[in-house]
Amino acid sequence: MQDEERQRTEPGRAQQAGEAASGKEAQGGPEDPGRGFLLSLSRTVGVSGHEDRAAAAVEEGFTGLADEIRRDRLGNLVLVRRARRAGPEAAAEQAPATPRPPRIMLAAHMDEVGLVITQVDERGFLRFTAMGGVDQRILPAQMVRVHSRQGDLPGVIGAKPPHIQTADEQKRAIKMEDLFIDVGYDEAEARRRVSVGDMASIDMEPLSLRGQRLAGKSLDDRAGVAAMFVCLRELQHLQHSADVFAVATVQEEVSRLSGAATCAFELQPDIGLVIDVGFGDMPGQPEDAGLKVGGGPAIGIGPHVHPKLFARLKELAERWHIPYSLEPSPTPAGTDAYGIQITQAGVPTALISLPLRYMHTPVELLDWRDVQAAGQLLALFIASVDAAFVEGLRCF
Amino acid sequence: MFLKELSEAVGVSGQEDEVRNLIRDRVRPHVEQVWTDALGNLLACKKAAASAGKAPRIMISAHMDEVGLMITGITSAGLLRFRPVGGIDPRVLVAKPVSVGKDRIPGVIGAKPIHLQQPEERETPFRLDGLYIDIGADSEKDAASAVHLGDLAAFRTPFRELGGGLVMGKALDNRVGCSILAEVLEGGPYPVEVCGAFTVQEEVGLRGAGVAAYGLKPDLALVLEGTTAADMPGQKEHQFATTVGQGPALTLMDAAGVPSRPLMERLQQVALQQGIPFQFRRFTTGGTEAGRIQEQRGGIPAGTVSVPCRYIHSPAAVLSLKDREATVRLVQAFLYSVGESGVPVA
Numbered sequence: 001m002q003d004e005e006r007q008r009t010e011p012g013r014a015q016q017a018g019e020a021a022s023g024k025e026a027q028g029g030p031e032d033p034g035r036g037f038l039l040s041l042s043r044t045v046g047v048s049g050h051e052d053r054a055a056a057a058v059e060e061g062f063t064g065l066a067d068e069i070r071r072d073r074l075g076n077l078v079l080v081r082r083a084r085r086a087g088p089e090a091a092a093e094q095a096p097a098t099p100r101p102p103r104i105m106l107a108a109h110m111d112e113v114g115l116v117i118t119q120v121d122e123r124g125f126l127r128f129t130a131m132g133g134v135d136q137r138i139l140p141a142q143m144v145r146v147h148s149r150q151g152d153l154p155g156v157i158g159a160k161p162p163h164i165q166t167a168d169e170q171k172r173a174i175k176m177e178d179l180f181i182d183v184g185y186d187e188a189e190a191r192r193r194v195s196v197g198d199m200a201s202i203d204m205e206p207l208s209l210r211g212q213r214l215a216g217k218s219l220d221d222r223a224g225v226a227a228m229f230v231c232l233r234e235l236q237h238l239q240h241s242a243d244v245f246a247v248a249t250v251q252e253e254v255s256r257l258s259g260a261a262t263c264a265f266e267l268q269p270d271i272g273l274v275i276d277v278g279f280g281d282m283p284g285q286p287e288d289a290g291l292k293v294g295g296g297p298a299i300g301i302g303p304h305v306h307p308k309l310f311a312r313l314k315e316l317a318e319r320w321h322i323p324y325s326l327e328p329s330p331t332p333a334g335t336d337a338y339g340i341q342i343t344q345a346g347v348p349t350a351l352i353s354l355p356l357r358y359m360h361t362p363v364e365l366l367d368w369r370d371v372q373a374a375g376q377l378l379a380l381f382i383a384s385v386d387a388a389f390v391e392g393l394r395c396f
Numbered sequence: 397m398f399l400k401e402l403s404e405a406v407g408v409s410g411q412e413d414e415v416r417n418l419i420r421d422r423v424r425p426h427v428e429q430v431w432t433d434a435l436g437n438l439l440a441c442k443k444a445a446a447s448a449g450k451a452p453r454i455m456i457s458a459h460m461d462e463v464g465l466m467i468t469g470i471t472s473a474g475l476l477r478f479r480p481v482g483g484i485d486p487r488v489l490v491a492k493p494v495s496v497g498k499d500r501i502p503g504v505i506g507a508k509p510i511h512l513q514q515p516e517e518r519e520t521p522f523r524l525d526g527l528y529i530d531i532g533a534d535s536e537k538d539a540a541s542a543v544h545l546g547d548l549a550a551f552r553t554p555f556r557e558l559g560g561g562l563v564m565g566k567a568l569d570n571r572v573g574c575s576i577l578a579e580v581l582e583g584g585p586y587p588v589e590v591c592g593a594f595t596v597q598e599e600v601g602l603r604g605a606g607v608a609a610y611g612l613k614p615d616l617a618l619v620l621e622g623t624t625a626a627d628m629p630g631q632k633e634h635q636f637a638t639t640v641g642q643g644p645a646l647t648l649m650d651a652a653g654v655p656s657r658p659l660m661e662r663l664q665q666v667a668l669q670q671g672i673p674f675q676f677r678r679f680t681t682g683g684t685e686a687g688r689i690q691e692q693r694g695g696i697p698a699g700t701v702s703v704p705c706r707y708i709h710s711p712a713a714v715l716s717l718k719d720r721e722a723t724v725r726l727v728q729a730f731l732y733s734v735g736e737s738g739v740p741v742a
Contacts, residue, residue: 121629123627123629124560125629127629133510133511134510135507135509135510137490137507137521137522138490138491140485140487140488140710141492141707141710141711142492142712143553143554143556143564143712153558153559154556154557154558154564155558155564156558156707158706159485159488159707159710160485160626160628160630160631160707161624161707161709162483162484163483163624163681163708164624164626164637164679170485170487170521172519172521173519173520173521180628180629182558182562182628182706182707182714183558183559184559184560184714185560189559189560190559204493205554207493207503207504209503209504209530210501210531210534210538211532211534211538213532214532215493215530215532279511281473282506282508283471283475283526283528284526285508285512293534294534334511357506358504358506358507358508358530359510359511360509360510360511361491361506361507361509362491362492363491363505363506363530365504365530367532
């Protein structure tokens with residue numbers, strides 16, 4: 001235990017590996033730029049299909065870390081960092097045998113689950129349905145923002161007080177179709193401002209909890225975006241012979257293929273690395289279903305993970321004492337790896353999962369050290385990839 | 397806005413300190429006497445205008461406390477078990493941020509991810525004994541170094557202005573009453589002596605107000621409240637109890653008793669004369685302090701005036717500032733009417 005603690009609180013091992021370091025910054029403290037970036041991403045809105053604001057926040061954070069930043073046709077934000085090798089070996093490696101540097105695509109989705117307005121009723125209350133997987137039971141008494149064409153309106157999802165409920169009512173979950181948003185306006189004013197089809201999102205200021213733990217909305221999967229941020233910062237101190245495409249993807253919460261897969265089609269990566277959140281340990285869950293929060297990122301293993309990528313990630317984590325766990329995932333669904341793997345003639349993919357409690361609620365909780373460690377592991381992995389390794393991925 | 401400060405202050409029943417301190421600082425310059433009693437009620441008396449002669453003493457009460465949670469256990473994983481303090485529907489607790497203890501340690505009430513649920517689970521509410529607060533502690537020892545059994549937790553909801561002159565916040569029941577009473581004490585002088593009682597422990601059984609009334613020995617008592625407004629989808633109009641935006645609600649009867657009829661008639665008269673909108677609380681469950689006050693000593697005529705609040709006892713209630721302002725006017729007009737026509741008695 002003690003030993004584990006020490007490893008985690010030491011400045012990133014990846015930085016040692018890369019000689020130089022951003023180690024002067026308080027790791028994980030309030031001044032940690034990665035942590036601050038994640039908090040700002042949590043505050044940002046980006047319901048699936050409407051990721052513009054999230055994309056702007058991501059772009060702002062990544063400025064200076066990428067050689068090129070662009071958005072593609074569906075809205076994926078692509079950050080390009082070209083290969084960097086120094087010295088004569090580099091020149092030798094760039095010889096005719098390698099037509100182009102290996103391409104590594106990192107993917108973390110920037111969209112979030114949300115609500116869509118379906119009706120403005122005769123007293124100005126707004127009815128809604130879910131955009132993505134939302135448990136109706138977490139909705140009563142939540143603060144929301146309705147994103148109308150004229151700007152954001154604060155509101156709250158009403159909850160009938162206990163004084164006027166029958167005992168029977170409390171035994172049933174309130175159905176989403178019976179819930180409503182109160183923005184204060186009467187019918188005429190509400191209709192003037194809100195249209196059917198407007199999006200609404202949860203309004204929640206992220207919290208810094210004990211240690212390095214954070215809670216807030218949309219950490220699924222802005223934490224993955226933050227891990228890419230940590231990775232790109234680490235890469236500034238490392239040499240890598242691969243071109244890196246860090247992609248903040250769209251529509252992960254509502255589609256298996258729209259965001260990440262179309263982007264992979266354009267980028268034609270040799271390797272796809274997906275960073276998403278995994279189910280953190282919590283009561284009421286089978287013991288084998290929870291990743292330990294604070295125990296480091298989890299390396300996925302299953303049909304959608306290439307065995308050699310898995311082995312390399314695990315080996316690097318061992319070698320550099322990066323805490324990690326394994327996440328067996330028997331079915332390939334549920335993350336961007338699903339789509340990337342079957343793009344074009346197939347892309348070798350791997351999955352890094354960040355342990356997250358209370359997924360798809362406004363109080364998603366994680367340990368910042370896990371995000372940091374994931375970013376370091378990604379950077380070490382990228383630095384380790386050369387043309388020969390890529391070639392080997394096709395040899396089973 | 398003082399209501400915002402009051403709403404964001406923490407004051408779960410039995411630990412009303414933050415609210416009491418805010419109010420004490422606010423009203424002290426406007427009254428002759430401020431003190432606290434054995435339970436922690438904050439009492440503030442304002443003498444009648446010099447010209448009034450021997451004036452009756454009117455008590456106005458507003459409870460400071462709010463519903464919340466008490467920490468009753470710490471699990472081996474460092475999660476906090478809790479029980480409600482006051483009436484809370486467990487369904488509104490799920491996936492909310494809270495503040496624990498006097499240091500306001502942030503925490504969240506988590507919920508199992510939808511991905512891991514069976515469809516039928518989503519039809520059944522989370523049970524209170526399956527909920528806990530996560531403050532990010534990684535062990536029992538870590539949690540126990542920050543939190544103690546018996547610590548109180550409150551909702552952590554920022555106050556917001558909504559559309560149409562409505563505002564949203566936690567504990568509007570009854571910080572709205574506190575804000576009205578503070579404003580009344582800042583005004584005047586009135587032709588009567590006004591004794592403000594900012595009371596404790598209303599949400600756990602109307603415990604503060606009776607004690608305050610016994611001590612103050614008023615000729616009459618008025619209780620200010622934030623009451624249920626069920627003017628929401630799924631309710632028929634006759635089930636609304638009160639309607640937001642239609643003015644202060646006068647109570648004809650509640651679970652704690654029948655208010656003084658002459659008092660309630662005088663309030664109506666005053667409202668009609670002054671053109672202040674009002675409504676009746678069309679509903680009899682839920683008790684207020686008036687019932688407890690009128691049982692004191694040889695009987696003290698008492699009645700309740702409430703500001704309609706939607707979603708009370710949840711992390712985010714909603715009320716109309718117009719209703720609040722109309723209530724201030726009604727209370728002040730009533731005080732002048734007592735000066736003119738005396739204490740309303742049968």
